[in-house]
Amino acid sequence: MALIIQKFGGTSVGSVERINAVADKVIRTRKQGHDVVVVVSAMSGETDRLLALANDIAHRPDRRELDVLLATGEQVTIALLAIALREKGQDAVSFTGGQVRILTDSAHTKARIMDIDAARVRKALSKGRVVVVAGFQGIDADGNITTLGRGGSDTTAVAMAAALKADECDVYTDVDGVYTADPRIVPEANRLKRISYEEMLEMASLGSKVLQIRSVEFAGKYHVPLRVLSSFQDGPGTLITDEDKEMEQALISGIAHAKDEAKLTIMGVPDRPGIAYTILGPIADANIEVDMIVQNVGADNSTDLTFTVHRNDYDRAMEILQKTCREIGARGVTGDKRIVKISIVGVGMRSHAGIASRMFKALADEGINIQMISTSEIKVSVVVDEKYLELGVRALHSAFGLEKGANGAG
Ligand code: ASP
Ligand code: MG
Numbered sequence: 001m002a003l004i005i006q007k008f009g010g011t012s013v014g015s016v017e018r019i020n021a022v023a024d025k026v027i028r029t030r031k032q033g034h035d036v037v038v039v040v041s042a043m044s045g046e047t048d049r050l051l052a053l054a055n056d057i058a059h060r061p062d063r064r065e066l067d068v069l070l071a072t073g074e075q076v077t078i079a080l081l082a083i084a085l086r087e088k089g090q091d092a093v094s095f096t097g098g099q100v101r102i103l104t105d106s107a108h109t110k111a112r113i114m115d116i117d118a119a120r121v122r123k124a125l126s127k128g129r130v131v132v133v134a135g136f137q138g139i140d141a142d143g144n145i146t147t148l149g150r151g152g153s154d155t156t157a158v159a160m161a162a163a164l165k166a167d168e169c170d171v172y173t174d175v176d177g178v179y180t181a182d183p184r185i186v187p188e189a190n191r192l193k194r195i196s197y198e199e200m201l202e203m204a205s206l207g208s209k210v211l212q213i214r215s216v217e218f219a220g221k222y223h224v225p226l227r228v229l230s231s232f233q234d235g236p237g238t239l240i241t242d243e244d245k246e247m248e249q250a251l252i253s254g255i256a257h258a259k260d261e262a263k264l265t266i267m268g269v270p271d272r273p274g275i276a277y278t279i280l281g282p283i284a285d286a287n288i289e290v291d292m293i294v295q296n297v298g299a300d301n302s303t304d305l306t307f308t309v310h311r312n313d314y315d316r317a318m319e320i321l322q323k324t325c326r327e328i329g330a331r332g333v334t335g336d337k338r339i340v341k342i343s344i345v346g347v348g349m350r351s352h353a354g355i356a357s358r359m360f361k362a363l364a365d366e367g368i369n370i371q372m373i374s375t376s377e378i379k380v381s382v383v384v385d386e387k388y389l390e391l392g393v394r395a396l397h398s399a400f401g402l403e404k405g406a407n408g409a410g
Contacts, residue, residue: 002167003035003125007135007157010044011174012231013077022231023084025172026130030090037121037131037164039157040081042073047136047150063108067137067147070109071096074134074153082132092130095120097137097145102156104138104146111138111146113155113218116163133160154215162222169219169226170237171211176230177238178203178210180402181255185393188403192253193236196243197226199253202345202379206256216240243347251355252346255396257389261291261341262314263372264321265306268331271297278328279305282320288313291341292374292383302331306372308383311337339371340389343381344396356380362399368392 006029008022022038029036041047050069054061061069078094085092100120104111124131135153138146148155154171161169177191178200195203197220204213210228219226219240229237247253269275276295283290293307309317314337325333349355356373359380363370368391372383384392397403 001033001035003037003164004029005037005039005157005161005164005166005169007039007153007169007171008041008231009153009171009173010041010046012172013040013042013081014044016080018231019077019080019084022081022172023088023090025231026081026085027088027090030130035125037125037133037160037166038081039133039135039153039160040074040077041135041153043077046073046076064144067108067111067145070147071134071137071145074136078132078134082130085130085132090130091128092132093124094132094134096134097156098139098143100133102138102159104140104148106140106142106144106146108144109147110149111140112214113138113148113159116159118160118163121160121164149212149214151209151212152214154212155218158215158218158222158224158226161224161226162218166224169224171215171226171228172231173210173228174230174232175210175228176233176235177228178240179254181393181397182257185257185390186255186397186403189397190402192238194239194241194247195253196247196347197240198243198378199247199345199347200240202343202376203254203256206258206341206343206345206379206381211240248348248351250346251348251352251358252344252400252402253348254345254402255393255400256343256345257393258341258343259386259389260311261308261339261383262311262317262335262337263292263306263308263339263383264314264317264333264335265304266321266325266330266333267304268298268302269305269328270330271301271303275303275328276305279321279324280307282324283307283309283317286316286320288317288320292372292381294372308339308341308372338386339383340386340392341381341383342389342392342396343379344400345379347378349378349380358399359396362395363392366391366395368395 082094101117135156226240
């Protein structure tokens with residue numbers, strides 16, 4: 001007998017029919033002899049609907065009150081699911097985040113979990129009940145309701161799994177696993193059987209939106225075996241787990257892409273100590289996240305600096321950069337919103353040489369110009385013109401033989 005955490009996202013509980021289907025699935029797991037803790041999201045679209053209501057009333061709604069509002073979405077689904085389970089003859093009890101003492105810091109709308117007191121859940125499980133916990137929410141030290149940021153129910157599920165030392169945390173979504181590339185771009189993409197926490201973290205931060213990034217960090221830290229599965233069809237999904245030898249044998253595990261990037265360049269900057277800080281400091285002060293940074297040194301003691309930001313931040317970043325340009329007497333500023341980032345990810349890079357050059361060759365063979373490059377131990381990213389997104393992703397997918405089911409995919 002195992003203890004299994006099952007998490008169901010918004011589309012999986014989006015209607016009464018779907019909630020009944022979830023109840024059936026939970027009962028099947030119970031019948032196999034396992035204890036089950038279920039974590040649910042709000043019904044699909046509900047969190048957006050609540051946010052829109054608040055935004056209709058206030059330009060910047062108070063964050064504490066936003067959390068009181070947003071937490072109601074998940075409270076609806078826990079109650080409905082517990083009612084469905086009981087209706088089908090399965091004893092069940094629902095708890096809000098505060099009731100199971102998911103203790104967070106006080107950073108409203110993006111709180112972090114500090115501690116979980118799992119005693120109440122354990123007690124209910126010992127009575128043979130299915131425990132249904134509201135995702136996405138917690139309570140701070142002063143008893144205020146908090147929420148964990150969009151997609152935060154994933155993190156609730158992983159945190160519950162860690163606190164209860166569960167055998168597995170199964171996240172049911174509308175996709176049946178993690179793929180070697182976005183199947184909408186690469187029809188031959190394969191579902192990965194397994195992927196390491198670190199690779200999944202890179203994939204998630206590079207644009208694959210299957211799991212909340214923080215949930216993957218959490219799972220890695222506490223070694224929670226995390227599985228992504230479809231709630232609509234049966235199948236083994238993708239297991240996210242500790243790295244092992246087999247994973248390292250593959251050259252790369254997958255191709256990720258991010259469409260919503262933009263780049264800005266400041267030209268003819270006097271090349272002297274502190275200049276990067278002078279340029280990027282005001283950008284950071286405006287809370288704009290900078291991703292890649294490239295600095296080029298010219299012959300005349302001046303330099304160009306290019307960096308990328310999220311496309312939504314482009315206009316603000318441009319304004320700030322123009323101001324800096326005037327202040328330091330740089331030659332000028334340019335920018336481009338029509339860029340994308342394509343990345344190859346894999347722990348195999350640690351033990352195989354020549355992966356980056358194979359990537360560059362594949363892109364060159366297609367006549368794709370690389371505008372920027374950045375690397376980490378298990379990833380190489382390039383910025384290219386957005387018109388090359390599909391072509392680039394497909395070229396890389398085939399250059400690394402991912403359609404053949406590398407890395408245990410398929
Ligand atoms: N309901 C929240 C959201 O839509 C949390 C979640 O679904 O994980 O972001
Ligand atoms: Mg989600």
